[in-house]
Amino acid sequence: MPFHIGVSPKQIGKYVLLPGDPGRVEKIAEYIKGCGGKLEKIGRDNWISNREFTTMTMKFNDTRVSIVSTGIGGSSTSIAMEELMQIGAHTMIRVGSTGSIQSYVQTGDVIITSGSVRLDGASKDLAPVEYPAVAHPIVLMALIDAAEKVSKGKDWTYHVGITASCDTFYQGQCRTDSFTGYIPKRLQSTIDEWNRLNVLNYEMETSTVLTLGNVFGARTGAVEGVIVSRLEKEMPEGAVIKDVEERAIEVAVVGLKNLIRWDKTKKIDLSIDNRYVPKNLECGKFLKKYKKKVEKKI
Numbered sequence: 023m024p025f026h027i028g029v030s031p032k033q034i035g036k037y038v039l040l041p042g043d044p045g046r047v048e049k050i051a052e053y054i055k056g057c058g059g060k061l062e063k064i065g066r067d068n069w070i071s072n073r074e075f076t077t078m079t080m081k082f083n084d085t086r087v088s089i090v091s092t093g094i095g096g097s098s099t100s101i102a103m104e105e106l107m108q109i110g111a112h113t114m115i116r117v118g119s120t121g122s123i124q125s126y127v128q129t130g131d132v133i134i135t136s137g138s139v140r141l142d143g144a145s146k147d148l149a150p151v152e153y154p155a156v157a158h159p160i161v162l163m164a165l166i167d168a169a170e171k172v173s174k175g176k177d178w179t180y181h182v183g184i185t186a187s188c189d190t191f192y193q194g195q196c197r198t199d200s201f202t203g204y205i206p207k208r209l210q211s212t213i214d215e216w217n218r219l220n221v222l223n224y225e226m227e228t229s230t231v232l233t234l235g236n237v238f239g240a241r242t243g244a245v246e247g248v249i250v251s252r253l254e255k256e257m258p259e260g261a262v263i264k265d266v267e268e269r270a271i272e273v274a275v276v277g278l279k280n281l282i283r284w285d286k287t288k289k290i291d292l293s294i295d296n297r298y299v300p301k302n303l304e305c306g307k308f309l310k311k312y313k314k315k316v317e318k319k320i
């Protein structure tokens with residue numbers, strides 16, 4: 023059993039949605055249920071929860087899909103992803119919220135990240151900072167196709183582009199309404215610089231998700247709902263959060279359904295040791311031990 027997430031290979035799907043907030047796991051499960059998904063009973067209460075990691079598992083037809091919260095930031099996200107990979111996950115999509123730093127990306131819109139500026143610390147333990155944090159191209163296509171459908175006729179739109187992922191919500195994202203108002207001088211004008219460099223938004227997990235995806239050989243992507251326009255204000259607007267979260271969830275779930283359908287029609291073998299993982303990857307002891315069992319049971 024992986025040390026932190028506390029779920030066994032039998033209890034998770036290979037397709038995983040990664041919200042940050044444990045409280046969002048059940049909301050996503052409800053949404054999947056509304057799309058014809060069925061809840062799988064894991065744990066005593068239909069979910070397994072340890073620290074910030076809450077897991078629920080659903081079935082779309084014959085494909086098992088899990089929802090696992092990562093907590094806030096790269097450190098806990100890296101733990102969730104590492105342990106999910108150990109028990110067989112191959113496709114992971116982050117679903118979260120974000121602050122826009124471009125005037126044309128408005129509160130209520132949805133962002134699909136194509137690549138992320140690695141301002142986090144966790145991903146640097148895996149690869150040097152020159153290594154790109156980019157979404158898997160098929161996941162990106164699946165999410166764009168989903169967003170196109172979901173946003174049709176709505177009063178919001180979606181954007182595809184670069185995200186900046188920080189370890190701090192306040193200083194790293196140039197917020198002055200913090201406890202002391204202090205932002206180190208070297209960070210003070212970074213919001214202007216990222217804006218000038220066509221970065222769309224600030225958040226706290228995507229660079230870890232995308233870097234680890236490429237390093238581990240998993241397919242990863244990210245969708246974020248815009249809950250604040252940072253060019254106008256610092257704090258998110260409480261009234262919009264629920265609606266915006268639902269939009270991001272809808273795009274992620276429809277995107278995941280796309281992937282499952284595409285994988286089936288193309289009959290791609292996504293098992294852990296195929297071409298999505300470099301052949302020379304040093305698999306952990308855990309994976310070697312459980313690989314056969316996982317393949318048989320899922």
Ligand code: URA
Nearest residue numbers: 119120121224225226
């Ligand atoms: N999450 C962040 O990290 N920043 C924001 O502005 C909103 C959500």
